[in-house]
Amino acid sequence: MRLTTEPHFLNIPFSGRRSGDFPLTWGQRWIWNLVAARAPHYADLGDSYTVAIPDICNMNDVSEALSALLSRYETFRSSFCLSTDGKPRQLILAEGHLRAEVRDVAADDAEAAAGTLEAEFNSVPFTLPELSLRAAVVTSEGVPRFVVICSFHMAMDCHGMVSVLDDFTSLLAGDPVGAEASDPGRVTHPADRAREEAEADSARRSARGIQFWERELAKFPDDPLPYSGHRPESPRYQTFALRSAAVRVAALHLAAELGVTTASAVHAMAATLVAQRTGSRTCGFVMAASHRFDPDAVSYPGTLVQGVPVAVDVAGGTPRQLITRTHRAGMLAALAGYCDPDDLADVLRESYGPEKTRARLACVVNLHLPDPAGTAGAPTAGTVVTRERAERLLAESRYEYVEGTPVENERFYLAAQGNSADFSITLRADTAALAPSEIAGFLRDLERALIACLPEAGPAA
Structure with a gap:
């Protein structure tokens, strides 16, 4: 499907508990090597997903769910750079905004439009200074129908996205149990893993x-x-x-x-x-x-x-x-x-x-x-x-x-x-x-x- 409607954009605010400059994990360094080997042809290192929006949600609910996702998962608030010694690093933002595209289409075209946006996200390589999450919302007559999100493989793999998507679905539904399960104090984020991998047990x-x-x-x-x-x-x-x-x-x-x-x-x-x-x-x-x-x-x-x-x-x-x-x-x-x-x-x-x-x-x-x-x-x-x-x-x-x-x-x-x-x-x-x-x-x-x-x-x- 070719999207002919003009997009408009939402600025999704986010804030998190931690920010700073951190080393990469082993998994991230493996993907970094793939990025380096494929550059500039690494568009396939983004993973896109479509989530159906419950009928009870309005645009404000969708915006709040995306904001919560970014706030809880600091890996999505990350970008990447080279340090002065030439080593890759990850930069976690304490706060900021994600620019999310919104496309309004006929109700019968909404699912196909989400598929088109997935393909568009996948076809454009992430840039290193870019946040590691992209988002778009498909609406029909102003009512949100689907959210399309795309994560950079440096930040998240498809296996990790399983629990993230479950949590995001819970956030859209207003489920407090799902929201509690992803509290940053109860999970290990890449910055924590990088610290653990520098210890003696991990070296062995x-x-x-x-x-x-x-x-x-x-x-x-x-x-x-x-x-x-x-x-x-x-x-x-x-x-x-x-x-x-x-x-x-x-x-x-x-x-x-x-x-x-x-x-x-x-x-x-x-x-x-x-x-x-x-x-x-x-x-x-x-x-x-x-x-x-x-x-x-x-x-x-x-x-x-x-x-x-x-x-x-x-x-x-x-x-x-x-x-x-x-x-x-x-x-x-x-x-x-x-x-x-x-x-x-x-x-x-x-x-x-x-x-x-x-x-x-x-x-x-x-x-x-x-x-x-x-x-x-x-x-x-x-x-x-x-x-x-x-x-x-x-x-x-x-x-x-x-x-x-x-x-x-x-x-x-x-x-x-x-x-x-x-x-x-x-x-x-x-x-x-x-x-x-x-x-x-x-x-x-x-x-x-x-x-x-x-x-x-x-x-x-």
Whole structure:
């Protein structure tokens, strides 16, 4: 939808308990390195969300809820800069205003308008001096219908946003229980975490994480996805996307049957396809991991996502056994691989040098997929999804070329997200390693490989 109405703006006041200049957390420094690697093409480092506004709310209620969100979550009152010694810092404001866009549209167009605003937010990179939260309100005849908020990945990841969005929904509804749950005195904010990560216990944890990295990278091929020898295309980095109900059905069924994450099924088949290209029995991916395994981390309002190395032996056993093996390797990496990214970079440079380090870390998977429990339409216990059923859905699959973000230190970036109808899988690759036809072909082969893991028929009646 193209928005044709002229916007007007709200100035949302906020104030907080703390302000000042603070160092970054490990998670923030990991994202900082991504920002530096992708600059100026890092528009995909913002996450947008749409929240439906209860009928009882007026514009004043919405403004107050946004003000409370900024006041309680100081990470949204943060911006970023370089200190005089060249190190990144976060600046927390004590008070100020957020400029929120307001668009008035016809009632039937309100949800589509929110989607358009989400896309607009996602397409424009955050600037470092900018507050880490953007907001817009969609109204119909002056009545607020949706709030669109976008957070900078330096400040918040999608896992942290789960509890933030729950709190914001409670604020809109006037629920005091939800409001109390997010009191700044009861949660750990990034400034607090950065202080904790400077202590001796955290330094020891980081050292263990770096040792895990060294052991796991030793299993990687020297070059997990070598250059093919042909001249790269223009543009050099190209992205193709697959929307597939067949992948959704197959991956959710395999996850339910094998007791693994849905992402593990996709990860395992991708590892097989990459290893086949190189003739290696091992595939080495850097996997984006949430690092939220304890109660404090689950509710932590900040970014904890870091990459971890996952070496998968694709030789031997059945595809289902490979999925289980991949799941175990991924879980171990997520538990053991969290560390100080600056210390890790020093060790990798010393062990491999810059060129070999880039080659080993050139293949990345970032699979944010729902697991069967609580997912609408997911197979229930005892349900058998056959290969034939999934193949019937292939007619609905859609492949397309999309504008991608070039990242010169990556040759292969596989990402996935899911909804109630299908899974969206995108592959961005360096065309010096994969020709455009091979990028699209990889997604097609991945879809077929997942379907091939399903049983040919259900149990006999």
